[in-house]
Amino acid sequence: MESYDALLASITGTTETKTILDPATGAVVGEAPIHCLEDLEHAITAARSAQPEWAALGHDKRRAALLNAADAVERSAEELAQLLSREQGKPLNGPNARFEVGACAAWLRAAAASSLESETVVDDGETRAILHYRPIGVVGAIGPWNWPMMITVWQIAPALRMGNAVVVKPSEYTPLSVLALAKVLNEELPEGLLTVVAGGRDVGERLAEHPAVGKIMFTGSTATGKAIIKSSSGTVKRLTLELGGNDAGIVLPDADPKAIAEGLFWGAFINTGQTCAALKRLYVHDDIYDAVCEELTAIATATPMGNGLDESSVLGPLQNKQQFDIVSSLVEAARDSGARVLVGGNPDVDQPGYFYPTTLVADIDDNNPLVAEEQFGPALPIIRYGTVDEAIAMANGLDAGLGASVWSSDLSAAREVAARIQAGTVWINKHGAVDPRVPFGGSKQSGYGLEFGTEGLKALGIPQVING
CATH class of the missing domain: 3.40.309.10 (Aldehyde Dehydrogenase; Chain A, domain 2)
Incomplete structure (x- = not known):
């Protein structure tokens, strides 16, 4: 477990940076790196290299790695919450910063515990068809500024559990929180498997259209979601979109x-x-x-x-x-x-x-x-x-x-x-009570695709039927 100052120093950019200010006080929180398209290419290359071996580990070893990652989050929980509060503005107490960091650990454990067995579709003596789910490969995760750590985990935990590698593009408003979270998670993950590219809109656009990325998970505005649909159409990417709600x-x-x-x-x-x-x-x-x-x-x-x-x-x-x-x-x-x-x-x-x-x-x-x-x-x-x-x-x-x-x-x-x-x-008689075991997703222009639980795992895999 690092001190708050050590954790912040470990993610601060050394080349071109952006000053992040505390929305409560206007004080400087830190300097976030501004990654470019070349950084994105390096991240995708590393992800493609790390993914096959990760997938080959099998479900049990990937589960164990996610549980270890949850332990790592808990070891650094207070430092992560302090950074989150300073950068995003949410209080430490109440359903806020400490709650959000705790949810990161909880969702990692839930992803590890979720079951996804092969399904016998037909087996009548003449036809035998078994439905399996295979890893997609590289998943791009584009997250928001309101719950930057928790929603990033919602995206990456099932992706990793299914055997994928992940490249994360955080909001330009809250990059430090996501960089810090990834640093902690990477204490327990293979090198190159999870990378955060803290760039601008150009990085998000390229991630959405990149031919080596098989799926995009996005949480944010409906307008940006529509742009991602267009950008991803050329490579027929799979999409999970959690868009604006009212x-x-x-x-x-x-x-x-x-x-x-x-x-x-x-x-x-x-x-x-x-x-x-x-x-x-x-x-x-x-x-x-x-x-x-x-x-x-x-x-x-x-x-x-x-x-x-x-x-x-x-x-x-x-x-x-x-x-x-x-x-x-x-x-x-x-x-x-x-x-x-x-x-x-x-x-x-x-x-x-x-x-x-x-x-x-x-x-x-x-x-x-x-x-x-x-x-x-x-x-x-x-x-x-x-x-x-x-x-x-x-x-x-x-x-x-x-x-x-x-x-x-x-x-x-x-x-x-x-x-x-x-x-x-x-x-x-309640509102907004999400549960990692219960599927969650929108209708109409609030997006499509499901997250959480078994349905969330399926959304991070490619269905394959073996018939015979």
Whole structure:
């Protein structure tokens, strides 16, 4: 286990670099290397060289390596969390930096434990067909800035488990976190098998079109996902795309406002709202609308926001100025349209950091931009509805379909509503609770392909039927 300073020094660039600033304070976190297309070529060459021997180890030895990698993450957990908090902005405590590092270890172990046996499709005495899954080869993983370590592990753990090598292109906002994570993982992995190329858009574009890369896994915006589809089409790459979400939550009239308020709050404001599958628009029945608003306002007012290194903070800044401006603009437009700001808004622009206060917006039209566009920040619009059919129609009215939730005291009624919602995952009385054993993926323009568990492993392999 290295000290924080030693870990940071080990990943700092020695040639061309980019200064990374703390979004909470504006202080320098470190110097990230700016890798180029030549670096990418070296990484892909190394991956191609390392992959066959890794695949030949077999599932049991690859499982053992992933378990050792999880141990390595835990040995450096506090140093990784400190770096993550400084670079991304999320607090150490709450469902934030320490939680994210812990999830990295958990997902590595889950990938190691997942089973993927050959499947006998037909064996009737005349025909014998067995379905197997073979490694793809080299997988390209392009990740986001909101959960940079955890989502990178979501991508690389099943890829490695299946016998692939991986080249990672992190977000330009959070390269240090991913470089540090990879350094720790590589303590237990063969050389060249996992490489991070911390470059710009040109590196991502080349990775997506490179003929030696057999699959791209991408988490990020729908616009970038569409660009990757185009870039990858020339080589007919396999794709798993987890794209933008604008998740709806529907509170049925029989729900208990006090009982569900905490779950609603963290469903919306986990990671200060910077989560693809966060609750981003909340539909509440007229009968309990005011009570739900009151309960959420009480929690929002009492939840501390501040510098991530302050042990009392559980909400932090937005990660970058661009996202701060988007949230601020959407809230102000909602206010100007006549919507009622229950709490928040009016950020203090004189303080350092990209802090936007926890904001609840009531009495807002369903077609307001704060509802119709993904805000990706700490501002939740709360929309009234009169009938369940009306709520379902509004929930299904957008092109996004990553996640959704239904809140009710009647599980049977909630499940009936959930079945009518167009989303890859619909949670009941919770929101955004991902599980490494449970498949996860989007519908509509929120992407395609599944991650996690056995289905996630299958997505990182090439199906082969041996018939005879």
